[in-house]
């Protein structure tokens with residue numbers, strides 16, 4: 001059976017909401033991999049902010065960090081994400097892990113996108129990052145502190161968690177699930193928000209969770225959306 005919602009084939013409809021779908025979360029949580037899958041399914045363009053920065057700068061992120069420092073990289077990142085979000089054509093955007101560090105980027109993300117925070121256990125993040133190091137695939141992930149790429153995960157994640165939470169409209173926990181399963185949840189959640197006007201929580205409110213039982217939580221989100229659309233609410 002297909003892992004994807006079956007009813008519609010024409011993809012997610014922005015329907016005038018003017019919103020993109022943006023994935024945020026720590027390094028190696030799966031934003032790029034899952035974002036590409038969701039975009040394919042939704043028939044939206046996929047944009048990876050890290051790739052776009054490297055393309056425009058003509059250098060790898062590691063080189064930007066090494067030659068110009070993190071602040072210059074964050075300037076690039078804020079500028080590139082602002083331009084992507086200004087686009088009128090809806091995209092699925094995979095942000096870099098630290099995109100939420102700047103308050104103006106968090107605000108723009110919330111205004112212009114349906115923002116989903118992907119999470120995974122630090123041990124699993126460490127496993128993935130160690131694997132990508134071994135395979136020489138962490139060129140866009142220079143260490144952020146002297147502790148190093150693997151040892152810094154827990155403290156950085158703890159410091160960033162409130163920022164991810166503040167930027168997110170929804171959270172999806174990866175737990176022990178495949179990229180296809182997580183992508184299916186992202187797609188379902190985004191679709192339910194775009195098809196019926198989704199009551200997005202204000203900044204600082206707890207985002208709806210989508211943990212082990214994705215269908216249960218997606219149903220809760222859909223129910224909230226239906227409540228918004230109910231005649232009694234609309235006539236008031």
Ligand SMILES: Nc1ncnc2c1ncn2[C@@H]1O[C@H](COP(=O)(O)OP(=O)(O)OP(=O)(O)O)[C@@H](O)[C@H]1O
Nearest residue numbers: 026027028029030031032033096097128177178179
């Ligand atoms: N749910 C998952 N289960 C197993 N492996 C996964 C899962 N999600 C992602 N991965 C793997 O983890 C690695 C990192 O994924 P990806 O590059 O998509 O992360 P990212 O969030 O974009 O990281 P960054 O912020 O550094 O760009 C990839 O090898 C990917 O296949």
Ligand SMILES: O=C(O)C1=C[C@@H](O)[C@@H](O)[C@H](O)C1
Nearest residue numbers: 027050096097098140141142
């Ligand atoms: O978490 C971070 O701060 C980063 C994550 C990567 O996606 C890149 O954006 C860059 O390496 C910084």
Ligand SMILES: [Mg+2]
Nearest residue numbers: 031032050094
């Ligand atoms: Mg990525």
